[in-house]
Amino acid sequence: MTQPTLFVCALCKFPTAETSDTTGGQHLIDQLMPQFEDGTVNLQPVRCMAACDRACNAALSAPGKLTFIFNDLSPHQAAPDLAEFCRQYAAASMGKVPYGLRSPAIKQAIAYVLPPLAVEEVEAAIAR
Numbered sequence: 001m002t003q004p005t006l007f008v009c010a011l012c013k014f015p016t017a018e019t020s021d022t023t024g025g026q027h028l029i030d031q032l033m034p035q036f037e038d039g040t041v042n043l044q045p046v047r048c049m050a051a052c053d054r055a056c057n058a059a060l061s062a063p064g065k066l067t068f069i070f071n072d073l074s075p076h077q078a079a080p081d082l083a084e085f086c087r088q089y090a091a092a093s094m095g096k097v098p099y100g101l102r103s104p105a106i107k108q109a110i111a112y113v114l115p116p117l118a119v120e121e122v123e124a125a126i127a128r
């Protein structure tokens, strides 16, 4: 099984003004880290995904699988559902998690789904 990567914007703000010494995105990342200690998913913080007004933002991808783009993830509540979806994605052929198995929060947060790159394109990119 190929390890998927979950990209999470570390710079996304909390959706409401909060007194905090961290960002909403970093808070979400901190909540996700313990969920992936088993190595099933590579959690990769990124700096801005160009959808700042739809914070928090994340993307899930793996070679040969669909790519899911998420918007409006709650920094306080999204981690358990997002982690579960990542595990479902890791186990699913081409990342096609059946719609009925997705949590309501994940159904709402999925903004885009992109098709997988052709295997040859992935292999060429890795070889570079």
Ligand code: FES
Pocket (backbone or CB within 6 Å): 009, 010, 011, 012, 013, 025, 047, 048, 049, 050, 051, 052, 055, 057
């Ligand atoms: S700060 Fe997160 S998408 Fe721009």
